[in-house]
Amino acid sequence: MPRPGDGAPRAVTLLPGDGIGPLVTGAVEQVMEAMHAPVYFEKYDVHGDMTTVPAEVLESIRRNKVCLKGGLRTPVGGGVSSLNVQLRKELDLYASLVNCFNMVGVPTRHENVDIVVIRENTEGEYAGLEHEVVPGVVESLKVITKFCSERIAKYAFEYAYLNNRKKVTAVHKANIMKLADGLFLESCRNIATKYPGIKYNEIIVDNCCMQLVSKPEQFDVMVTPNLYGNLVANTAAGIAGGTGIMPGGNVGQGHAIFEQGASAGNVGTEKQVAQNKANPVALLLSSAMMLRHLQFPSFADRLETPSSGSTQEVTDAVIAALD
Amino acid sequence: MARRSLPFLRQTLRSPKPRESPPSAQSRRSVTYMPRPGDGAPRAVTLIPGDGIGPLVTAAVEQVMAAMRAPVFFEKYEVHGDMAAVPREVMESIRRNKVCIKGGLATPVGGGVSSLNVQLRKELDLYASLVYCFNLPGLPTRHENVDIVVIRENTEGEYAGLEHEVVPGVVESLKVITKFCSERIAKYAFEYAYLNNRKKVTAVHKANIMKLADGLFLESCREIATKYPGIKYDEIIVDNCCMQLVSKPEQFDVMVTPNLYGNLVANTAAGIAGGASFMPGGNVGQEHAIFEQGASAGNVGSRKLVEEKKANPVALLLSSAMMLRHLQFPSFADRLEMAVKRVVAEGRCRTMDLGGDATIQEVVEAIVAALH
Numbered sequence: 001m002p003r004p005g006d007g008a009p010r011a012v013t014l015l016p017g018d019g020i021g022p023l024v025t026g027a028v029e030q031v032m033e034a035m036h037a038p039v040y041f042e043k044y045d046v047h048g049d050m051t052t053v054p055a056e057v058l059e060s061i062r063r064n065k066v067c068l069k070g071g072l073r074t075p076v077g078g079g080v081s082s083l084n085v086q087l088r089k090e091l092d093l094y095a096s097l098v099n100c101f102n103m104v105g106v107p108t109r110h111e112n113v114d115i116v117v118i119r120e121n122t123e124g125e126y127a128g129l130e131h132e133v134v135p136g137v138v139e140s141l142k143v144i145t146k147f148c149s150e151r152i153a154k155y156a157f158e159y160a161y162l163n164n165r166k167k168v169t170a171v172h173k174a175n176i177m178k179l180a181d182g183l184f185l186e187s188c189r190n191i192a193t194k195y196p197g198i199k200y201n202e203i204i205v206d207n208c209c210m211q212l213v214s215k216p217e218q219f220d221v222m223v224t225p226n227l228y229g230n231l232v233a234n235t236a237a238g239i240a241g242g243t244g245i246m247p248g249g250n251v252g253q254g255h256a257i258f259e260q261g262a263s264a265g266n267v268g269t270e271k272q273v274a275q276n277k278a279n280p281v282a283l284l285l286s287s288a289m290m291l292r293h294l295q296f297p298s299f300a301d302r303l304e305t306p307s308s309g310s311t312q313e314v315t316d317a318v319i320a321a322l323d
Numbered sequence: 324m325a326r327r328s329l330p331f332l333r334q335t336l337r338s339p340k341p342r343e344s345p346p347s348a349q350s351r352r353s354v355t356y357m358p359r360p361g362d363g364a365p366r367a368v369t370l371i372p373g374d375g376i377g378p379l380v381t382a383a384v385e386q387v388m389a390a391m392r393a394p395v396f397f398e399k400y401e402v403h404g405d406m407a408a409v410p411r412e413v414m415e416s417i418r419r420n421k422v423c424i425k426g427g428l429a430t431p432v433g434g435g436v437s438s439l440n441v442q443l444r445k446e447l448d449l450y451a452s453l454v455y456c457f458n459l460p461g462l463p464t465r466h467e468n469v470d471i472v473v474i475r476e477n478t479e480g481e482y483a484g485l486e487h488e489v490v491p492g493v494v495e496s497l498k499v500i501t502k503f504c505s506e507r508i509a510k511y512a513f514e515y516a517y518l519n520n521r522k523k524v525t526a527v528h529k530a531n532i533m534k535l536a537d538g539l540f541l542e543s544c545r546e547i548a549t550k551y552p553g554i555k556y557d558e559i560i561v562d563n564c565c566m567q568l569v570s571k572p573e574q575f576d577v578m579v580t581p582n583l584y585g586n587l588v589a590n591t592a593a594g595i596a597g598g599a600s601f602m603p604g605g606n607v608g609q610e611h612a613i614f615e616q617g618a619s620a621g622n623v624g625s626r627k628l629v630e631e632k633k634a635n636p637v638a639l640l641l642s643s644a645m646m647l648r649h650l651q652f653p654s655f656a657d658r659l660e661m662a663v664k665r666v667v668a669e670g671r672c673r674t675m676d677l678g679g680d681a682t683i684q685e686v687v688e689a690i691v692a693a694l695h
Contacts, residue, residue: 074531074532075531076530076531076534076538076541076558076560081534082531082532085532109465109466109569110465125481125498125532125533126532128532130533130534130535130536131535132535135502136501136502136503136539137499137500137501137502138499138500138501138535138536138538138539139497139498139499139536140497140498140499140500140533140535140536141495141496141497141498142481142495142496142497142498143493143494143495143496144493144494144496145492145493145494146491146492146493147492173583174432175430175431175432175438176430176438176441176481176482176484177481177486177496178432178437178486179486179487179488179494179496180486180494180495180496182432183492183494185432202432204432204620205586205587206586206587206589206590206618206619206620207590207619207620207621209565209587209590209591209594209620210590210591210593210594210598210599210618210620210621211594211620212591212594213465213568213569213591213594213595214594214598227529227583228587230561230562231561231562231565231584231587232565233562234562234563234565234566235565235566235568235569235591237566238565238566238567238568238569238570239569242566242570243566262562262566263562263563264560264562264563264565264566264567265563265566
């Protein structure tokens with residue numbers, strides 16, 4: 001039962017990005033139009049090889065609070081730091097969420113996959129603090145803080161609580177990195193005591209990888225530091241059918257950015273760009289998450305899941321499937 | 324001693340794949356090896372049973388070796404994961420024998436005791452960890468065409484063990500990458516590929532984020548790659564790699580990685596190929612070699628496995644076959660491998676990880692019976 005004025009259109013920042021990014025965001029724009037959804041997009045051109053995210057883009061996101069983006073290709077090696085990481089840090093989007101689940105009609109080798117990976121997004125191995133001590137020796141700092149570990153654990157348990165999930169599993173390597181991952185685990189255990197209705201357990205990350213590929217049904221919600229989260233999310237997305245279809249986003253206290261859930265392939269290959277054959281499902285499902293975030297649940301429900309084809313065909317199929 | 328170890332290393336590198344003969348045929352290799360007089364002299368091997376299911380699986384190895392009358396005898400030492408350091412006599416024994424086989428050592432999570440597994444590798448400078456993940460006939464998996472060798476840098480990277488609490492609530496952990504270690508692991512990987520007729524080496528990294536550290540690793544790999552023009556070389560970012568492993572594992576051949584990624588990639592690859600309790604592997608350096616279950620997950624097992632004696636010995640048995648080749652006893656290695664593969668193919672190794680109920684003793688007896 002909406003309140004009067006709830007249908008007022010909302011502005012959303014749109015970043016097409018690199019590679020297949022523009023294709024898949026184009027698909028989202030088409031579908032939103034076809035639904036007459038009350039959103040309109042402020043588009044900005046950002047590319048992975050820019051030095052920083054332009055100030056106007058950040059202002060737009062701060063104003064709109066919500067953003068949808070395609071992948072930004074971070075160059076390997078020297079010089080340019082990742083704009084994806086920069087966005088997350090500047091807006092303090094400390095939680096990255098990927099929902100990996102078996103979709104009807106998508107053939108996979110694994111059944112019963114329904115995993116939500118919640119990954120700390122701002123510190124850990126991605127602190128970006130590296131230096132060359134002497135020529136030929138490089139040190140890279142992995143920073144873990146109680147503050148960040150506690151808030152990501154809190155987010156994970158809160159997510160489980162609100163979404164009727166039964167179990168939260170913390171992924172770590174505290175037998176080797178005793179202080180760093182030990183601090184992470186401590187924070188998780190503290191928060192777990194506040195949610196007695198939700199089961200909590202821990203798993204070492206190498207065993208976790210193996211369990212994911214042999215018995216994925218044992219996992220429900222997983223909370224992890226930054227690097228492990230990246231790998232676990234991509235593995236989970238892979239077993240559930242591929243990162244081209246798993247939705248996700250990055251959320252913080254004030255803002256949210258929605259994008260393809262797991263990072264592998266979100267820029268795609270040149271062939272995909274040339275042949276217009278990118279898979280828009282992940283971004284479409286993420287845009288449905290975005291519609292819920294904006295309090296437009298019925299529009300979110302109307303989005304459907306198509307199967308493979310060229311981007312345009314898939315988009316048309318989605319539009320045709322909308323009532 | 325260092326020069327003599329090179330042929331040993333080359334023997335290690337030979338992958339434990341079965342020959343194409345069907346399991347029931349006699350080994351055709353008896354004429355290929357012409358021993359020198361005295362080659363049959365028994366060799367001493369250090370044996371560390373370890374924790375959990377470790378003693379069970381190492382006992383399985385001892386039984387099978389005795390049944391084959393293999394020219395090895397074991398010097399057994401008790402080492403447990405909660406000891407402060409590896410006892411000096413054990414280190415001396417390994418240094419003397421050059422070869423060791425061990426079960427898992429359970430490293431306590433959290434404060435105090437550092438990992439003895441890591442300590443062993445660092446003290447003996449076993450800089451390469453090798454896990455061979457492949458589909459075993461008769462072992463049901465969701466993935467076909469898996470034939471991956473993961474070569475992982477074993478001494479530095481995220482496992483440098485250098486952590487400190489800057490201020491209460493803030494911990495820094497140092498990941499150290501050096502040109503020296505990166506070059507030698509890359510060299511080992513390409514040499515392995517070259518000696519075992521492998522077509523491609525893939526470097527796994529995250530150099531888009533850790534530009535200096537993984538950038539240095541990649542640079543070293545690229546340099547070494549130019550020296551092996553006959554072997555294809557490519558690179559893959561680690562998150563994409565994880566996804567590709569679970570969707571299209573057939574694209575990977577030999578993979579070379581820094582320490583942490585190697586741990587995860589090896590366990591994932593072992594998982595898709597049938598489970599870490601089936602995949603052989605070892606740690607090798609210039610002078611010494613320690614053989615153990617390839618990927619680390621589950622090498623200590625659960626209490627239930629220990630109490631009911633239902634551990635799976637296949638990984639350690641295949642690793643001991645690798646060890647026999649390392650010691651220049653290839654025909655024993657062939658016999659052992661064929662027996663193990665036959666038992667697995669005929670479905671007589673239905674241990675708990677396969678959903679079955681067999682005890683380790685039953686499996687060992689089946690393997691001993693299958694030996695010719």
